[in-house]
Amino acid sequence: xxxxxxxxxxxxxxxxxxxxxxxxxxxxxxxxxxxxxxxxxxxxxxxxxxxxxxxxxxxxxxxxxxxxxxxxxxxxxxxxxxxxxxxxxxxxxxxxxxxxxxxxxxxxxxxxxxxxxxxxxxxxxxxxxxxxxxxxxxxxxxxxxxxxxxxxxxxxxxxxxxxxxxxxxxxxxxxxxxxxxxxxxxxxxxxxxxxxxxxxxxxxxxxxxxxxxxxxxxxxxxxxxxxxxxxxxxxxxxxxxxxxxxxxxxxxxxxxxxxxxxxxxxxxxxxxxxxxxxxxxxxxxxxxxxxxxxxxxxxxxxxxxxxxxxxxxxxxxxxxxxxxxxxxxxxxxxxxxxxxxxxxxxxxxxxxxxxxxxxxxxxxxxxxxxxxxxxxxxxxxx
Amino acid sequence: xxxxxxxxxxxxxxxxxxxxxxxxxxxxxxxxxxxxxxxxxxxxxxxxxxxxxxxxxxxxxxxxxxxxxxxxxxxxxxxxxxxxxxxxxxxxxxxxxxxxxxxxxxxxxxxxxxxxxxxxxxxxxxxxxxxxxxxxxxxxxxxxxxxxxxxxxxxxxxxxxxxxxxxxxxxxxxxxxxxxxxxxxxxxxxxxxxxxxxxxxxxxxxxxxxxxxxxxxxxxxxxxxxxxxxxxxxxxxxxxxxxxxxxxxxxxxxxxxxxxxxxxxxxxxxxxxxxxxxxxxxxxxxxxxxxxxxxxxxxxxxxxxxxxxxxxxxxxxxxxxxxxxxxxxxxxxxxxxxxxxxxxxxxxxxxxxxxxxxxxxxxxxxxxxxxxxxxxxxxxxxxxxxxxxxxxxxxxxxxxxxxxxxxxxxxxxxxxxxxxxxxxxxxxxxxxxxxxxxxxxxxxxxx
Numbered sequence: 001x002x003x004x005x006x007x008x009x010x011x012x013x014x015x016x017x018x019x020x021x022x023x024x025x026x027x028x029x030x031x032x033x034x035x036x037x038x039x040x041x042x043x044x045x046x047x048x049x050x051x052x053x054x055x056x057x058x059x060x061x062x063x064x065x066x067x068x069x070x071x072x073x074x075x076x077x078x079x080x081x082x083x084x085x086x087x088x089x090x091x092x093x094x095x096x097x098x099x100x101x102x103x104x105x106x107x108x109x110x111x112x113x114x115x116x117x118x119x120x121x122x123x124x125x126x127x128x129x130x131x132x133x134x135x136x137x138x139x140x141x142x143x144x145x146x147x148x149x150x151x152x153x154x155x156x157x158x159x160x161x162x163x164x165x166x167x168x169x170x171x172x173x174x175x176x177x178x179x180x181x182x183x184x185x186x187x188x189x190x191x192x193x194x195x196x197x198x199x200x201x202x203x204x205x206x207x208x209x210x211x212x213x214x215x216x217x218x219x220x221x222x223x224x225x226x227x228x229x230x231x232x233x234x235x236x237x238x239x240x241x242x243x244x245x246x247x248x249x250x251x252x253x254x255x256x257x258x259x260x261x262x263x264x265x266x267x268x269x270x271x272x273x274x275x276x277x278x279x280x281x282x283x284x285x286x287x288x289x290x291x292x293x294x295x296x297x298x299x300x301x302x303x304x305x306x307x308x309x310x311x312x313x314x315x316x317x318x319x320x321x322x323x324x325x326x327x328x329x330x331x332x333x334x335x336x337x338x339x340x341x342x343x344x345x346x347x348x349x350x351x352x353x354x355x356x357x358x359x360x361x362x363x364x365x366x367x368x369x370x371x372x373x374x375x376x377x378x379x380x381x382x
Numbered sequence: 383x384x385x386x387x388x389x390x391x392x393x394x395x396x397x398x399x400x401x402x403x404x405x406x407x408x409x410x411x412x413x414x415x416x417x418x419x420x421x422x423x424x425x426x427x428x429x430x431x432x433x434x435x436x437x438x439x440x441x442x443x444x445x446x447x448x449x450x451x452x453x454x455x456x457x458x459x460x461x462x463x464x465x466x467x468x469x470x471x472x473x474x475x476x477x478x479x480x481x482x483x484x485x486x487x488x489x490x491x492x493x494x495x496x497x498x499x500x501x502x503x504x505x506x507x508x509x510x511x512x513x514x515x516x517x518x519x520x521x522x523x524x525x526x527x528x529x530x531x532x533x534x535x536x537x538x539x540x541x542x543x544x545x546x547x548x549x550x551x552x553x554x555x556x557x558x559x560x561x562x563x564x565x566x567x568x569x570x571x572x573x574x575x576x577x578x579x580x581x582x583x584x585x586x587x588x589x590x591x592x593x594x595x596x597x598x599x600x601x602x603x604x605x606x607x608x609x610x611x612x613x614x615x616x617x618x619x620x621x622x623x624x625x626x627x628x629x630x631x632x633x634x635x636x637x638x639x640x641x642x643x644x645x646x647x648x649x650x651x652x653x654x655x656x657x658x659x660x661x662x663x664x665x666x667x668x669x670x671x672x673x674x675x676x677x678x679x680x681x682x683x684x685x686x687x688x689x690x691x692x693x694x695x696x697x698x699x700x701x702x703x704x705x706x707x708x709x710x711x712x713x714x715x716x717x718x719x720x721x722x723x724x725x726x727x728x729x730x731x732x733x734x735x736x737x738x739x740x741x742x743x744x745x746x747x748x749x750x751x752x753x754x755x756x757x758x759x760x761x762x763x764x765x766x767x768x769x770x771x772x773x774x775x776x777x778x779x780x781x782x783x784x785x786x787x788x789x790x791x792x793x794x795x796x797x798x799x800x801x802x803x804x805x806x807x808x809x810x811x812x813x814x815x816x817x818x819x820x821x822x823x824x825x826x827x828x829x
């Protein structure tokens with residue numbers, strides 16, 4: 001590794017102030033710090049620091065997404081051959097899905113990182129690592145058949161308007177990946193939902209329905225799928241969202257490493273289950289009659305609860321606030337599913353809505369701390 | 383003793399290089415220095431001139447705003463140099479010892495027969511007043527006006543910190559005498575470690591004793607104040623260290639200022655960690671002589687969280703009783719973010735080292751990352767056992783919103799209380815510096 005370090009040191013001056021490529025300073029810095037943790041030492045404050053940094057944290061999130069990604073690839077192939085009415089080997093199914101999903105992943109990363117690098121360069125900042133997770137999340141919450149240009153457009157929209165205009169990683173109000181999905185959802189609704197967007201429906205055999213569990217439930221009050229298939233993830237849906245097991249592996253990794261907040265995650269499930277249960281006992285029909293446990297395993301509920309709701313930047317920053325936030329996301333997702341016939345899926349909108357209210361939740365909790373302090377002064381004055 | 387206040391939040395950084403409770407003899411230093419930077423908000427005004435003969439206890443410089451606050455020489459000798467930095471700021475006032483211990487006698491006095499003003503005047507006259515730090519702002523105490531209370535923490539939970547139970551041995555009576563003096567100035571509170579074996583602390587008389595248990599920063603006096611009697615706007619609270627209390631006790635019982643201090647020399651780069659008997663402001667050369675294991679090291683007066691970086695021929699800073707030597711971390715690490723991290727200390731569980739139990743770590747000064755905006759939430763709260771939302775406070779300071787700072791409790795914290803927040807911060811923000819900027823702004827705008 002010494003040789004590599006030497007090489008990096010030898011080309012470094014070109015990228016620094018006054019060098020030939022100084023306009024690529026941020027880009028060089030991003031690659032350099034990716035290869036080598038910087039040699040920068042603490043000055044002025046603490047002399048030692050925790051070994052963790054944002055790269056480490058984000059990498060754990062990316063790792064946690066891998067099971068959902070792999071399962072999504074397999075399921076894409078599985079659904080494809082099911083639609084065509086053909087039998088296929090495991091390898092063929094995975095390969096088909098792999099070739100379908102990989103370009104989306106590449107487009108998302110190239111477009112997103114391209115914008116991140118350009119913006120960092122313009123501002124003279126370092127490139128933030130936040131997009132490494134976002135870039136993975138964006139394809140995972142899209143249907144596998146979505147055109148690549150739409151992936152690129154949505155990514156660009158999300159990175160520029162949901163993130164960089166606010167100041168980059170750590171400053172955004174809404175989860176950028178969900179903004180990407182919401183953008184396509186409202187701009188190109190026919191490509192994002194309905195029965196025909198999944199897995200090459202135009203070539204499908206007669207009698208095949210591409211309907212998702214959610215749209216079935218919306219129409220008939222039943223998912224139309226075996227419960228265990230929903231858990232394994234062998235149902236139509238966005239790439240990463242279908243397999244509860246794959247998502248659970250990611251959840252365990254993120255909770256064990258403390259990267260995601262267990263408070264938020266559990267509260268989402270509690271909120272969702274309780275609300276669905278209330279609809280059940282209230283005698284609601286249609287989507288409302290769906291058992292609470294089915295609600296939790298279909299659509300984007302699990303994926304949203306594990307990977308989207310727990311985004312620390314767009315969640316409340318207070319520990320107590322996380323319970324309220326999570327609970328309301330779960331409750332809101334089910335309410336939108338049941339009461340809004342136009343949108344069979346409520347998770348995306350529920351999380352974006354609660355992202356908006358996260359600062360308000362914090363403000364109330366911190367406000368209680370402030371009034372405690374004021375009361376203390378009053379009591380002493382007495 | 384009353385109940386124990388158990389603090390759940392906090393973190394003990396398990397550094398290698400802890401000293402056994404033993405003393406090692408070291409040759410006395412030849413040079414001593416008082417560094418005005420140790421006193422926040424101080425503008426020093428020199429009184430003695432370079433070349434002047436001084437006795438131990440003679441004035442070197444005074445506080446320009448409060449000329450009655452004297453900073454005195456810890457040894458007798460000659461004022462050798464006034465080292466200045468940028469814009470002629472005084473960095474060090476160096477006294478070369480003459481080896482003859484001529485000390486000024488201020489007269490024995492029974493504190494019971496003195497009035498509060500007489501006590502304060504004596505503390506001012508002898509230079510002992512500078513042992514107090516004032517909250518809010520952690521500045522040299524203003525002697526005039528009401529003082530709500532005085533707090534003494536009798537234990538230090540910082541990494542490799544000295545054990546005051548050990549240091550105090552033999553000086554128990556002087557400690558109590560010192561507390562009697564403090565109690566004359568203002569109601570005094572003593573924080574003790576719940577498992578402290580030393581009766582001088584737990585059974586201190588004339589003061590309110592509170593017992594604490596928990597990880598660092600349980601020993602930080604600010605945390606103790608927050609749990610006993612939080613500081614409100616407009617109140618003034620003084621804090622003072624154990625050895626300084628002993629010195630004040632000796633001053634009143636013998637009439638002579640005692641500048642002797644015990645310091646612990648520790649850290650992974652110290653060959654033989656040990657306690658040494660030394661003097662306030664002592665040069666470190668003799669203390670560290672033949673005791674440093676390698677060249678690429680950082681010498682810190684104080685602990686690794688709040689201490690001051692000094693040269694190996696630098697000086698023991700005013701309020702410190704610890705010298706830590708750790709490796710300098712100015713090296714690159716290949717794919718540092720991707721390794722399993724069994725040998726890395728972290729309060730976050732993304733490194734597998736959390737599975738390896740309670741081994742100690744040789745930490746270096748590397749930042750392990752770059753500055754970022756706040757992203758990870760909850761990590762700062764987890765190491766601050768106070769009823770304060772640190773992240774919101776820091777954001778208020780960054781926005782220079784004075785009203786918000788007051789509402790969020792800036793009066794209750796100083797740098798050492800939140801040093802652990804800076805340690806665990808994933809975004810590598812300089813939180814102590816941010817807080818200092820906030821405190822300075824407050825001192826300027828609110829006073």
